[in-house]
Amino acid sequence: MGGFILRRLALALPSLLGISVVLFTVLALAPGDPFAELATNSNVPPEVRVHLRASLGLDDPVALRYLHWLWALLHGDWGFSFISRIDVTTLIWQRVPVTLGLIGSSQLLALAIALPVGTLSAVRPYSWFDRIASTIALAGFSLPTFFTGILLILVFSIKLDWLPFVYRSDVEMTGWRAVVEHVRQAIMPVVVLGLFQGAGWTRYVRSAVLDVIRLDHVTTARSKGLPEHRVITRHVLRNALIPVVTLVALQMPTVFGGAIVTEQIFRIPGIGSLLIDAILRNDTPVIMGVTFVFSVLVIVFNLVADLLYGLLDPRIALR
Amino acid sequence: MDSSTPASRSADTRPVRVLSPWGEAWRRFRRHRMATASLGVLGLLVAAVVLGPLAWRVPIDAIDFSATTQGPSAAHPFGTDDLGQDLLARMLYGGRISLAVALAAMAMAVLVGVTVGALAGISKGPVDAALMWLTDLFLSLPQLPLLLLLIYLFREPLKAVFGPEGGVFVLIVLVIGCFGWMQVARLVRAQFFSLREKEFVEAARALGATPLRVVWRHILPNALGPVIVAGTINVAAAIIAESTLSFLGLGFPPDIPTWGRLLFDSKDHLDIAAHWALFPGAAIFLTVMAINFVGDGLRDALDPRRVM
Numbered sequence: 001m002g003g004f005i006l007r008r009l010a011l012a013l014p015s016l017l018g019i020s021v022v023l024f025t026v027l028a029l030a031p032g033d034p035f036a037e038l039a040t041n042s043n044v045p046p047e048v049r050v051h052l053r054a055s056l057g058l059d060d061p062v063a064l065r066y067l068h069w070l071w072a073l074l075h076g077d078w079g080f081s082f083i084s085r086i087d088v089t090t091l092i093w094q095r096v097p098v099t100l101g102l103i104g105s106s107q108l109l110a111l112a113i114a115l116p117v118g119t120l121s122a123v124r125p126y127s128w129f130d131r132i133a134s135t136i137a138l139a140g141f142s143l144p145t146f147f148t149g150i151l152l153i154l155v156f157s158i159k160l161d162w163l164p165f166v167y168r169s170d171v172e173m174t175g176w177r178a179v180v181e182h183v184r185q186a187i188m189p190v191v192v193l194g195l196f197q198g199a200g201w202t203r204y205v206r207s208a209v210l211d212v213i214r215l216d217h218v219t220t221a222r223s224k225g226l227p228e229h230r231v232i233t234r235h236v237l238r239n240a241l242i243p244v245v246t247l248v249a250l251q252m253p254t255v256f257g258g259a260i261v262t263e264q265i266f267r268i269p270g271i272g273s274l275l276i277d278a279i280l281r282n283d284t285p286v287i288m289g290v291t292f293v294f295s296v297l298v299i300v301f302n303l304v305a306d307l308l309y310g311l312l313d314p315r316i317a318l319r
Numbered sequence: 320m321d322s323s324t325p326a327s328r329s330a331d332t333r334p335v336r337v338l339s340p341w342g343e344a345w346r347r348f349r350r351h352r353m354a355t356a357s358l359g360v361l362g363l364l365v366a367a368v369v370l371g372p373l374a375w376r377v378p379i380d381a382i383d384f385s386a387t388t389q390g391p392s393a394a395h396p397f398g399t400d401d402l403g404q405d406l407l408a409r410m411l412y413g414g415r416i417s418l419a420v421a422l423a424a425m426a427m428a429v430l431v432g433v434t435v436g437a438l439a440g441i442s443k444g445p446v447d448a449a450l451m452w453l454t455d456l457f458l459s460l461p462q463l464p465l466l467l468l469l470i471y472l473f474r475e476p477l478k479a480v481f482g483p484e485g486g487v488f489v490l491i492v493l494v495i496g497c498f499g500w501m502q503v504a505r506l507v508r509a510q511f512f513s514l515r516e517k518e519f520v521e522a523a524r525a526l527g528a529t530p531l532r533v534v535w536r537h538i539l540p541n542a543l544g545p546v547i548v549a550g551t552i553n554v555a556a557a558i559i560a561e562s563t564l565s566f567l568g569l570g571f572p573p574d575i576p577t578w579g580r581l582l583f584d585s586k587d588h589l590d591i592a593a594h595w596a597l598f599p600g601a602a603i604f605l606t607v608m609a610i611n612f613v614g615d616g617l618r619d620a621l622d623p624r625r626v627m
Contacts, residue, residue, distance in 0.1 A: 138611055138615070142608035144603060
């Protein structure tokens, strides 16, 4: 298993490098000179401008600039926000836990929906339950997160007035009431993201279980006289989960996209809303930083999925 | 041989309806009831968006301060927004843009995907490995943040080249298309791997067909089924992507009311004008769901291995 983990880590590094190349290329190709302002400013003599460019390495060959940029990135030197003058790393680290909390709890909700519903659908394919569940899953999968968010706000905040629709990190209550308040304001964002993912995953779980349930070892388990729930949990689900893990990992970029939208609707102070704010205010260092963090998160989650894959299917780890 | 002749003769006496491959696919498609219904819904939506503005001739930017944020009425079937502009007219116009963006992005994704997949599928070894590495890299890119980054960096120069509307259109189609080709490429490559070893391809090669002809005439047509399915799903994904961008305020400008843009404008008026958000949201939902159902039906129809 140790060798397997190391091999996977070694595979993740090139993709990380690949993503950094993509990011740098986008930045380098982007029109607009960072010194355009100085060029039109008549108070700055041309010699000074040329000197500044040379001292910042802007005239170096592209490959050298990329190495410099990568070196600074690896050292945690991500620059300062143009707007708030705060270190980009500080700004991002403050907000990463919020985003991870949102994504984590919505994933749990999605799993809690998708596993039982998908399995039950596959155990009795084309039954009434399966038809209704499949139709709802496809509908839920087609509901964009921004519309579900608006619908929930309309019903639960405006019509019924049960839940707050703006997320506040500075709840001025203490003790249990603060905890309750935090949970209350987290319900809608988590439900929006969780339902969207749960709908997609239900389809995956259903088709994966359908593939496994007709295999010979399941018939054997049944004819041994094992109770049905044991057949399903021990002999079907464990094998069915292997392809599901891969599909879930492939969905991670979509999940992050959903998180950005959800944070924006409910004004949750995570890195997604940080990204949108930065774009609306032309805050390039923050935009680059957040995009890179999102890329790293996607790769980390893919890595976790790979390791889970090895855990569920020992054949992979041995290979 | 002799013994089989009577059997086939008796089989011939029964009326056998011979269907073309497309007729067969259509028969299988119709068995999926939701897909057939969705095809109808989709046809209605497209007809409404294409022909609707000819019948409903209210201008999309007629400001009327005496009728702001009104609910549905006879004069304004879908109500009005905060400037008193007619929402039905705006939605019909915006739907054209949304659908045009989605179709163009799908065409681009399929074109890139088929090219990459076909290249990887006929060339073994390093070219295939490199192309698949690229595909996997694109699959693991965080799409929405990168979409936003690209739009942030390239919006102004493209506006200068193609004009304010054309620039955003080209940019959005390009970036959505750039992130939608990977699934198609993988499918096409997998199809090529199994098809290129088939006897009929070998026969074509033995007859002296050039590699290009083998690919174009013999392999691609047989790999088309999964590509059509993936392309259909891509249209739905592109509609969601475009409306997400517009909803975040980073898509089309306010004078081009795509469905996502209408939602973006409406979200600060939810308490007084719920209809403003509900109609465009329902339009996106209905379109995407209909396309997804049609995709499901097409999968049953064109991918015979999956039929049970």
